[in-house]
Amino acid sequence: MKYFFVFAHPEPFSLSSHLKNRAVEALKDAGHEVIVSDLYAMKWKAVADGDDFPKRDTSKPLQYDQASREAFASGTQTVDVVEEQHKLLWADVVVLQFPYWWYGMPAILKGWVDRVYAYGFAYGVGIHGGERWGDRFGEGTLKGRRAMIATTVGGRMAHYGPRGVNGTMDDLLWPIQHGILFYPGMDVMPPAVFYEVGAASAEAVEEMTETYIQSLLNIHSISPIPFRPQNFGDYDDVQVLKAHLGTDVQGHALHQSEPAFVSNVFLGISGNYSPRHIPPTSHVSKQSTSQELSEVL
């Protein structure tokens, strides 16, 4: 199979890089093809602006989506964007790997999405208006691919559990998993989330690494998150979930055909929260400020 990693971490000797390197090595050893877009190493242009459309009419104000549409349709996008689009089309599996910074992706990765997800490629596909609003959420250019988030988190697992102060990781990842990965048609796999990584022992790191590798090797035997597709009868003609569906759930579970499915995966076990939600890496009690952990690693 063909694996495409979009990787965002500034430090080659970080835990994130270690996880990525070991995963790539293991996949290649198993006979798979792998491409990595290491955004920091590539000095990826993070900011979406008029320079993304070298042939546009600069006498008119920039309307980014329309400029994107024209550049995509006319083959006048920048080379860096075209290359990433080709990698996405090439891949069977797309992995976004990043440190979890401020409840989302690092800016360089968000900028990869903003620029590579062109109009006509990732959105603006199909009719919009009347009873339709595009071929998306279960349809689209990237249909047939599997996608997965892998992320390292500074905070405690408890903070991201069903009643943790940050909100659940499933809900926090929703804008990416549903809005960025499912939108252009990819099936979204449960994410590999590693908590309290600043306190992780060597054994914990090895456990994370093995879990990550197994998730990737077995990605075709794992069930994707059961997000409801937009255009197959569950939603009405203004893309609102029909009244007889999801009657006894709230939040994002409404948009899963199996509402009880919990995608958050810790060390390979879906929805694995202990009664007090303490992860294995949390065994060291820290009191001094010199050992503070942070949300951003």
Next chain:
Amino acid sequence: MKYFFVFAHPEPFSLSSHLKNRAVEALKDAGHEVIVSDLYAMKWKAVADGDDFPKRDTSKPLQYDQASREAFASGTQTVDVVEEQHKLLWADVVVLQFPYWWYGMPAILKGWVDRVYAYGFAYGVGIHGGERWGDRFGEGTLKGRRAMIATTVGGRMAHYGPRGVNGTMDDLLWPIQHGILFYPGMDVMPPAVFYEVGAASAEAVEEMTETYIQSLLNIHSISPIPFRPQNFGDYDDVQVLKAHLGTDVQGHALHQSEPAFVSNVFLGISGNYSPRHIPPTSHVSKQSTSQELSEVL
């Protein structure tokens, strides 16, 4: 009062810029002080990397949070970051205004957060470990300030309603409103969200503008989103909501002292969804692809 706008749009002649310009003008006319960080005009450095710490020991791997901590503590941050921190400290009201791109902020704005929210400034404040995890969510450096998101959206309002295909706007904005604005102590106001802006008539634009201005002028007479503070008894010693609270709700409403509060505001009315959730700007039926709307404007 002192208003600080962090503004992210590449085009000075966009609807976003129009809304921002009119709002700034109205606030000044009313006698308020206003500072705008126009990130595109400033050519803001979006990517967080080792260059953010000119005095760091480059013989060691970059650990971004620790480098941030040392630079903040020793006064060796870059000038651009220090200036933004001073603006935040100066302000009574902080407004993040941006087009809603791929279910989040444009990369340049995420990069403003990643870089300006330094360790010791926005996080890593207070004890972390044992029963505590920082002075955050209701406490922190920016306590006493009010913050608000203003965002323009390409999609239909229906898509962001209680059962809309995108998930609710309240849930989609949670990582920013709770994770970025409430985290360092700011009170978070209901957001100003404008839907289907690509189809907006001149009258609709004027209505948006007036609504936005009134939200800003009246920001001290509006109730903030009732997010629960972390350290005042609602959460236990691993920052999990105590069992007797929020017993009959799911999702982010758990973390509001008034679970029924809906923050999503359309043209000034909180939680204002019509039965079919059609916004006033949706009166034009579009069938031809030349009139397609998109998520990203």
